Amino acid sequence: MIDLRSDTATRPTQGMREAIAAAAVGDEQKREDPSVNALQERVAALLGQEAAVFLPTATMANQIALKLHGRPGDVLLAERHAHVVIYEYGGAAAHAGLMVEPIPGRAGRISPEQLRVAAAPSSKVADQRAAVLALEDTHNSSGGRCWPLDELEEVVATARELGLATHLDGARLLNAAVAQGVAPAEIAARFDTVTLCLSKGLGCPLGAILAGSASMIERAWREKHLFGGAMRQAGIVAAAGIYALDHHVERLADDHERARRLARAWAEAGLPVDLGQVETNFVQLDVGALGLDTAEALLRLKDAGVGLSTTIHPSVLRAVTHLDVDDAAVDAACALVPDALGARVGA
Numbered sequence: 448m449i450d451l452r453s454d455t456a457t458r459p460t461q462g463m464r465e466a467i468a469a470a471a472v473g474d475e476q477k478r479e480d481p482s483v484n485a486l487q488e489r490v491a492a493l494l495g496q497e498a499a500v501f502l503p504t505a506t507m508a509n510q511i512a513l514k515l516h517g518r519p520g521d522v523l524l525a526e527r528h529a530h531v532v533i534y535e536y537g538g539a540a541a542h543a544g545l546m547v548e549p550i551p552g553r554a555g556r557i558s559p560e561q562l563r564v565a566a567a568p569s570s571k572v573a574d575q576r577a578a579v580l581a582l583e584d585t586h587n588s589s590g591g592r593c594w595p596l597d598e599l600e601e602v603v604a605t606a607r608e609l610g611l612a613t614h615l616d617g618a619r620l621l622n623a624a625v626a627q628g629v630a631p632a633e634i635a636a637r638f639d640t641v642t643l644c645l646s647k648g649l650g651c652p653l654g655a656i657l658a659g660s661a662s663m664i665e666r667a668w669r670e671k672h673l674f675g676g677a678m679r680q681a682g683i684v685a686a687a688g689i690y691a692l693d694h695h696v697e698r699l700a701d702d703h704e705r706a707r708r709l710a711r712a713w714a715e716a717g718l719p720v721d722l723g724q725v726e727t728n729f730v731q732l733d734v735g736a737l738g739l740d741t742a743e744a745l746l747r748l749k750d751a752g753v754g755l756s757t758t759i760h761p762s763v764l765r766a767v768t769h770l771d772v773d774d775a776a777v778d779a780a781c782a783l784v785p786d787a788l789g790a791r792v793g794a
């Protein structure tokens with residue numbers, strides 16, 4: 448199958464497996480794992496933050512960050528389709544006691560005005576306060592869209608003015624940095640805490656990083672233990688992260704180009720694809736406009752040997768390019784998908 452369901456589908460390359468096999472390891476909980484320590488230092492520098500902590504998943508990184516920024520009863524402000532709002536099983540409430548105020552965005556982005564309205568103090572006598580703003584870049588549910596830096600600056604500055612802590616769910620932050628041609632720190636250094644995922648475009652089997660100030664990350668270590676995320680010889684996995692930073696960052700541009708190629712071919716074949724929305728490695732396909740429901744469309748695609756996946760939008764499927772999808776697979780998918788969905792080639 449040509450697996451375009453998600454960039455989490457990658458398997459470690461031979462080079463990554465060799466790096467894993469050769470990894471220097473130690474007891475991570477005692478902060479004695481040299482590979483984990485090296486990865487943490489490297490990612491902190493990459494993101495323009497003082498310190499970083501290695502975690503098993505980006506969800507755990509987000510959840511720990513939210514817990515660091517708010518007290519039970521505080522309000523988390525986030526775009527309404529953000530991963531922390533819709534895909535983390537109410538973790539913000541379960542783990543941090545936060546109430547979520549979802550803000551309707553455009554392309555995953557919200558405006559300073561929306562933020563001001565949402566952060567307005569409650570009329571309760573006791574302080575029920577907006578405490579934290581979480582943004583997502585790239586934004587998964589809008590199809591891997593990026594925040595233009597000037598807009599990001601305005602919203603983060605507004606958050607600071609309002610006294611909010613700021614967290615960036617940058618699970619795919621490096622996709623945004625590569626697409627925009629900026630250093631990752633230009634995006635990430637503005638935030639109090641930042642999540643980076645290693646098991647998406649970077650192609651690691653698992654792992655994520657939470658970065659922030661030294662004092663914040665010291666507090667995060669306590670939460671890491673509390674969440675059961677403090678590991679032992681985790682250098683086995685951290686070595687994959689270091690390998691990925693050496694070999695898999697610049698190549699994200701290839702994933703982006705392949706996504707554009709898919710989108711162009713599908714649009715030319717008459718499929719409802721908005722090329723203007725393809726900014727990184729996602730292509731969104733509105734099969735409802737073809738008179739198909741997503742279950743039927745996925746079945747047809749599966750029979751044709753192509754995997755796409757559903758999205759939060761009821762009639763929209765997505766294709767995601769990644770390390771395990773090469774040019775030949777993209778060429779094949781350019782033709783197979785319109786055929787399977789009954790689009791007229793050349794329409």
Ligand SMILES: Cc1ncc(COP(=O)(O)O)c(C=O)c1O
Pocket residue numbers: 503504505506507509530583585586587616618619644646655
């Ligand atoms: C934007 C975003 N944040 C966080 C996550 C969570 O990642 P993980 O599966 O490592 O917990 C995902 C996963 O898809 C994501 O897309």
